[in-house]
Amino acid sequence: MTETTKPRRAQILDSASRLFSERGYHATSMRDLAGDLGMQGGSLYAHISGKEELLIEIVNVASRQFDEALFTLRDVQLPADEKLREAMHRHIRVVADNMDSATVFFHEWKHLSPEAYARVTGWRDSIDAFYRELITRGISEGTFRADLDPRMTAYLVLSAVNWAYTWYRPGGPLTPGDVADSFADMLLGGLRSEIGSTA
Amino acid sequence: MTETTKPRRAQILDSASRLFSERGYHATSMRDLAGDLGMQGGSLYAHISGKEELLIEIVNVASRQFDEALFTLRDVQLPADEKLREAMHRHIRVVADNMDSATVFFHEWKHLSPEAYARVTGWRDSIDAFYRELITRGISEGTFRADLDPRMTAYLVLSAVNWAYTWYRPGGPLTPGDVADSFADMLLGGLRSEIGSTA
DNA sequence: ACAAGTGCCAAACGCCCGTTAGGCTGCGTG
DNA sequence: CACGCAGCCTAACGGGCGTTTGGCACTTGT
Structure with a gap:
């Protein structure tokens, strides 16, 4: 006992x-x-107290974890590519370690009452802003290509890390770190081989 | 009648x-x-005849459109990078032209009865296979990097084109073609600048 | 030993669900 | 004119929903 x-x-x-x-x-x-x-x-x-309290709490816990994972990265001094890789590591780890609540978070937040709904969209925007700033800085530092659109780039990165909730299975052969590294390698270096990359 | x-x-x-x-x-x-x-x-x-008939029909129409869009690409002779770009164009166009049914398709397919459910997972697998084969061929042709994992690469591409249903807004400044080209550019060429890309 | 408190059950509340039945209206055709 | 027949209505069905209530069994502190 x-x-x-x-x-x-x-x-x-x-x-x-x-x-x-x-x-x-x-x-x-x-x-x-x-x-x-x-x-x-x-x-x-x-x-x-009721059914919605459950949904609110699940979504809050999930969003707080995303927030904490990335918040401590905001003021870290690191080359933009390494920082992006680290952000993706943390982001995917949160998804992978909380598959259930992450799924609820992505699927059911529309059913929240207005205040809770607003809080979620606020989180969304702040995550969005985090990646956009990271990319903007990377461009001005010369680490990232100058012709990138930070908004589209952020969408692409977020697609990769968020969509993982639909296919990742904890306990499988891939650790969250494997996934993050694989995605970061492809995103940063591109899919084309050296030979094939003409212009 | x-x-x-x-x-x-x-x-x-x-x-x-x-x-x-x-x-x-x-x-x-x-x-x-x-x-x-x-x-x-x-x-x-x-x-x-009933509520579920509506869900089944919406999901069927959506999956058929994805299917048709990519099926005609299967046997087209094209360099892998151009073929990937074309696939992304078509894929995103289906999402963008059918935002509502695409959203239903991605969100509600779990609530289908077993047979309809099986049909959807079958579609999923076939789309998955399409992208994996495209990438595998691109690797063996030398167009794509040799160290790519086709499975992970397919996940990354699918993330980008599928996640669009969460943020794309028809009638906005971006056409589906803009989105596809932007994503394809970033995926194929990578985010890093020439200077920054050291190995 | 007794009172307070906790954790659960059984039953019920009013409401809304998907669906069905039967009837009314208005049109096109013989 | 009579007919059939869409297309919609109102009303109701059984049932499941989220939630509330009152009470029973057990543990705990004194």
Whole structure:
């Protein structure tokens, strides 16, 4: 009995993350969720205030993790290419370490109430701005090609790291670091061989 | 005979695409959908057999368009880099020209019944295979770098073209062709400047 | 031993869901 | 004019939804 079992609330959030990510928020009933935990629907309300609280908390935890992962990189002095690689490492690690809540985050944030919705779009914009600034600086430093459009470049990088939630499987042969390095190598160096790259 | 009801049916499918993409499949009720068309919930059933038929048809139309766009490229003789660019052009055009049904396609296919679900995963695999083969051939032809992993490369390309459904806005300053060219330039040539690219 | 507190259950609440049934209206055709 | 028949209506069906309530069993502190 010395082993401390997770608080009931945390168990509920874990189950909710998994079920919401597998079936979707609206397609998961409170009775489904309770059944997954071996209890009755009404019993959940001793621990939570309602269904939306679960969604809000899952999305908040996910967005906070993205935020923290990249925030500490903002003022690090590093060549732009290395910094981009490091950002992708951290970004993909957050996705990979939280596949369920990341999936919920990407799929269900539209169903949040207006304030929570606004907070998510705010996060989106700040992540966007982080990558755009990184790229803009890389261009002015001469590390990145001068003809890049920072907005499109940020979209491309974000596509790569975000879309991973649809195909990455933890426990498979690839670590999050493998994925990040592979993507960074291709993005930074390009797909074309030296011979093939004419102009 | 079925031809006569087609216009109304098409209107229903259009409304359903828009509402499903905005609110999600389960969060859109048949009464919502009917209201959007100025009718009562029950009246829909003169034109369709049920709610899932709408989802199936929307997803089928979308997947067929992806299929057709890339199928005719399979046997075209073209250098791998040009062929990849053309594939991205077509792929992004399908997304951009069908934002609503593409969004439904990417978000709601998990909620399909088993057979329809299997058909979608089949499509997914075939698109995947298309890009992998294209890249594998490009490597053996010397157009692409020899150290590329075709699987990871396909993921990267698919990330770029698929994720567009989350941010692209038709009618904005960017045409689908602009997006495809921009992404193809960055992917093929890499982000690094000539000076910065040391090995 | 007893009171307080915790965690859960069983039942019910009002509401909305997808879907069906039956009837009314207005049109095109014999 | 009579007919059939789309196309839509209103009303209702059984059922599942999120949530609330009251009470029972068990643990804990004194």
